[in-house]
Amino acid sequence: MSFEKKRWLQTALQVKGSVVPKVLPRSIVCGLFGLLITIAFLEGLPVSLPALASLIPNIVLGLLLVFRTNTAYDRFWEGRKAWGKLVNDTRNLARQIWVAISEKTERDRADKIEALHLLVAFSVAMKTHLRQESFGSEIEKLILPEHFIRLQGIQNPPLRVAFWLGDYLQYQYQRDRIKIHQLTEMQNLLNGLVDCLGACERILKTPMPVAYAIHLKQLLLLYCLSLPFQIVENLGWWTTPVVVLVSFTLFGIEAIGIEIENPFGRDPNDLPLDAICETMLKNVQDLIELSPTTHPQDLPLVATYEEQQNGAHS
Numbered sequence: 001m002s003f004e005k006k007r008w009l010q011t012a013l014q015v016k017g018s019v020v021p022k023v024l025p026r027s028i029v030c031g032l033f034g035l036l037i038t039i040a041f042l043e044g045l046p047v048s049l050p051a052l053a054s055l056i057p058n059i060v061l062g063l064l065l066v067f068r069t070n071t072a073y074d075r076f077w078e079g080r081k082a083w084g085k086l087v088n089d090t091r092n093l094a095r096q097i098w099v100a101i102s103e104k105t106e107r108d109r110a111d112k113i114e115a116l117h118l119l120v121a122f123s124v125a126m127k128t129h130l131r132q133e134s135f136g137s138e139i140e141k142l143i144l145p146e147h148f149i150r151l152q153g154i155q156n157p158p159l160r161v162a163f164w165l166g167d168y169l170q171y172q173y174q175r176d177r178i179k180i181h182q183l184t185e186m187q188n189l190l191n192g193l194v195d196c197l198g199a200c201e202r203i204l205k206t207p208m209p210v211a212y213a214i215h216l217k218q219l220l221l222l223y224c225l226s227l228p229f230q231i232v233e234n235l236g237w238w239t240t241p242v243v244v245l246v247s248f249t250l251f252g253i254e255a256i257g258i259e260i261e262n263p264f265g266r267d268p269n270d271l272p273l274d275a276i277c278e279t280m281l282k283n284v285q286d287l288i289e290l291s292p293t294t295h296p297q298d299l300p301l302v303a304t305y306e307e308q309q310n311g312a313h314s
Contacts, residue, residue: 017268019255027248034228034243041232048233052226056219064216065253068208072257075203076271079263082199083276085192086126090119090280093189098287100182101172108177115168116284117142118161123280125157126197127273130204130264138277158197165190200264208261220250 015021040047094116103109121142128135135157140148147164151157166187173183224247232239263271 019252019259022255023248023251026251027244030224030227030247031240031244033225034232035240037228037232038237038239042236047229049226049229050233053230055226056223061219061223061250064219065250065257068212068216068257069253071208072259072261076260076263079200079203080271082196082203083271083273086123086196087276087280089189089192089196090123091283093186093193094119094284094287096182096186096189097169098290100186101177104177111168113288114144115165116288118165118168120277120281120284122158122161122165122193123277125151125161126200127264127277129156129158129197130200130273131266142281159194162190162194162197204262204264216254220254224250 037047097112097115097119101108101112103112121139124139124142125135128139135148135151139151143151143161151160154160169178169183169186169190172178173180178186224243227243227246228239231242235242259267259269263269264273
């Protein structure tokens with residue numbers, strides 16, 4: 001049973017991670033406007049205008065909001081798929097580097113460990129690049145000091161890390177530590193990492209069209225401000241809470257779309273990039289603890305023919 005099912009009411013009333021702080025002030029303003037219209041109606045002013053219900057058809061506003069939310073979630077999900085592929089490609093490339101590249105000297109092993117750390121550094125650099133932040137100690141402890149200095153001021157640091165990885169693989173091939181087909185497979189995985197970077201950059205640098213965002217906000221504002229004129233005759237003093245509730249619903253749907261359309265930040269609803277990078281670092285550290293020199297005969301996975309026959313007759 002999921003956490004939300006166990007604590008449904010607690011989740012429903014939770015403020016942290018919700019859009020309540022952003023939406024509630026706007027809803028209260030619309031409610032206060034509805035209160036003014038109610039007072040004016042009770043004073044005998046002709047403010048009841050039910051005909052305004054046809055000003056902005058509900059279905060039009062609903063379709064616009066649905067399209068806005070779906071578009072934002074598509075961006076969120078595409079970002080999550082890109083980071084999921086990044087995790088898988090990193091694990092596969094780390095495993096192939098650790099197992100396939102032969103070690104003939106102690107320096108070879110140290111270079112392999114450095115290459116695996118560069119894989120994690122690529123993810124950390126990609127996270128920092130998408131957040132448009134400066135580098136910190138998280139990536140400094142993964143790469144050599146001279147590499148860290150070279151990353152400063154570079155427009156696209158993940159690409160530089162990918163270049164170092166590609167250079168390392170090419171150097172190992174030239175030293176006859178890997179075969180050509182192994183190099184090709186590893187380069188394909190490295191290309192996959194760069195593809196994930198490009199997919200995330202496409203999301204980041206393709207914002208929602210300004211004209212659409214402006215028009216949707218204008219329609220929301222017109223609808224919420226015209227609502228008191230439509231319902232004041234039937235609801236009276238109930239106009240204010242109804243306007244607040246309807247405004248809260250509509251503004252909330254729009255705010256959710258804004259909240260998730262850029263999933264690479266540090267907001268509660270953004271992707272857990274820090275946890276993903278930490279997971280990759282742990283995976284690499286676990287891999288380094290394994291010995292890549294274990295021979296198949298040391299780990300018999302399939303019984304010999306005689307053992308199978310003896311087991312069948314026993």
